[in-house]
Amino acid sequence: MNAHSDSDAERIVLDALGVVLSTLPDDSRIAIAYSGGLDSSVLLDAAVRAAGASRCVALHVHHGLSPNADAWLLHCAATARALGVRFDAQRVQVAPAAAAAAGVEAAARDARYLALETMCATHGAQSLWLAQHADDQAETVLLQLLRGAGLAGLAAMAPARAPAAGVPRVRPLLALLRAQLEQYASAHDVRWIEDESNADTRYARNALRHDVMPALSAHFPGFRDTLARTAVHAASAQRLLDALAQIDIxxxxxxxxxxxxxxxxxxxxxxxxxxxxxxxxxxxxxxxxxxxxxxxxxxxxxxxxxxxxxxxxxxxxxxxxxxxxxxxxxxxxxxxxxVRETEAPRAARPPVELLWRGEEVWRLPGWRGSFVFAHADGGDPDAVPEALLTRAPLVARERSGGERVRDAGASVSRTLKHVFQAHGIPVWERDVPLLYSGETLLFVPHVGVNRAAFPDWDDAPGGHWRRIEWREDLLIA
Incomplete structure (x- = not known):
């Protein structure tokens, strides 16, 4: 490789970054999604040269999917330190349910973007730069064609996109070939790591990269530019369909x-x-x-x-x-x-009892949630006197059918099924624990306190009150 081609590669890469930089304020912070591979290593090195190390922060996501993931993290931290760039990393785990539903690659991608958005917010980044290039774009268009995707799929990756929540995502290298990035890396002695999974042709993208793309290059040398134009045309047509959808929706x-x-x-x-x-x-x-x-x-x-x-x-x-x-x-x-879990047959949950002594949270693993007893005043419709919580054991039970809730205004009782219907609670959201005081129904999640069942509440002597809430566990896929 001669010095002329090296200098051309440097100019092409830095010019591409310069176009993006011209759209940003001079003091904006730039986040680089940095995996340690060739593409992101070139992007990080060039960003430091084009924008300065003080404006850049390198963000690494540790998926734990490879036995080498810890070594990659150390490499990325050391490289960022050598460049004088602030570095941050976040470990993520791909939940088995998410991987089963969307596939390992898609689930890992979703987890990665969530982690990157979180780190961007932490460091006050105004722009997130991603390192996909023209070869990646061509692969994406081909994959979408083979999957029978519509226009949205064929539009592939946009050079820039502002998600509804989060910082704008920019791909400065999208018009550049991988070969040009390799030339830049050679010229500047950029070191990178190789993900061993990239050689596994069981993954569709790898099969295209190793088996199909070389054959296309031999017979159709300009196919990458052609597929890039296809993506542009598809994106234009998709915008028209989106405009129609906005009118209809x-x-x-x-x-x-x-x-x-x-x-x-x-x-x-x-x-x-x-x-x-x-x-x-x-x-x-x-x-x-x-x-x-x-x-x-x-x-x-x-x-x-x-x-x-x-x-x-x-x-x-x-x-x-x-x-x-x-x-x-x-x-x-x-x-x-x-979807929180498979709908396999479930054994009945036994009642759970609590002798309340001022607890603020009563965790119920069987229902994957907690009753919360928050301090409140007597005017809160879901507040009860503390004396009521202590006068009999609190019991959490699942529905058995036929439970009734008394209506204070009409002095009648209605079945819990009818109450759920009146409150617009869908059937699949009714699997909640019912809270009893002794043998009397006290509180129903999504509905509230069965206040009329305890006519002496209003006569309760001055004292402390607690608001009852039901909070489901938060699940992170």
Whole structure:
């Protein structure tokens, strides 16, 4: 390799970064997603040369998927230190359920981006730079073609994208070839690590990289530029479809956050526009794209539910699972719910008893949550006197059927099933522990305190009160 080609590679890389830098304030902090591989190593080195070490922070995500992951972390920390760049790392674990639902590669990618966003917030970064290049883009377009993806998939990776939450993600090297990055690395003695999994052709991307791309290069030398243009055209067409989806979804989105859609108005659209709305909606929620077959099946089931006379029968009939989420339909609204566990037969939970002595949290592992007894005043509708909590054992029980809740206003009792329906609680959210004081139902999650069952509350002498809450455990995939 001659000095001229080396200097050309340096100029091309630094010019690409200069274009991005010209769009940023002079004092903005730049985060570099730094895995230690060739691409990110070149990006980090060039960012230091173009922007200065003081503006850069190198962020490393330790997945623990490789036995060499600890060594990679040490390499990255040492390299950043040698460049005078601030360094941070975060360890993540890919949950088995997430890997099973979305695949190891997709689950690891989601965990990586979440960790990077967290570290960007910690360091006040205004821009996150990613090191994908033209070869990566060509591979992505080919993969999406082979998977039968739509325009959103063929649009592949955008040079820059601002997610709804988080810092803008920028790919300064997207127009550059890997060979040009190798030339830069050689010219500047950039050291990098090799991920042994990149040689495993059981992964579709690796199979393309090692077996297909070399053959394409031999017969179609300019195929990378051609596929890049395909991605640009697909992105342009997708923007038009998104604009149409925004028009169609405006009168359909329900709720304050727009995370659910009205069932009947959605089905008033023809199949193509309804599917376009569903795909757009899923992207706004951060869900990965689903196959055409799955989307068509979801729309078929939604139309079938609409044809049934019983809304409740429809609520139970819908079954669309995707990437760890489940599509639900309840009371005229459709929404996605995170799947927490498989629906295997479960043994009955035995009652759990607590002699309350001022505890603020009562953890119930069997229900994966906790009752919280927070300090409150007597005017809180979900507050009870502390004396009531101590006068009989507190018992957590699962529903057995037929439980009744007294209505204070009407002086009558109603079945808990009817109360749940009145409060709009879907069937799948009713598996909650019921809190009893002795043998009397005291509190129902999602509903509140069974206040009328204790008529002497209002006459309770002055003292301390506690607000009862039910809090589910937080699960991190």
């Amino acid at each position: 405006a009168p359909i989105a329900t709720g304050a956050d727009g995370k659910s859609l009205a069932h009947e108005p959605l089905l008033a659209l023809d199949d193509e526009r309804a599917l376009n709305v569903l795909r757009y909606w899923m992207r706004t929620l951060g869900l990965p794209a689903a196959s055409s077959a799955r989307m068509a099946d979801a729309l078929r089931q939604l139309r079938e539910i609409a044809r049934r006379e019983s809304a409740n029968a429809g609520d139970h009939a819908l079954r669309v699972d995707h990437a760890g989420w489940r599509l639900r339909c309840y009371r005229g609204a459709i929404f996605w719910e995170k």
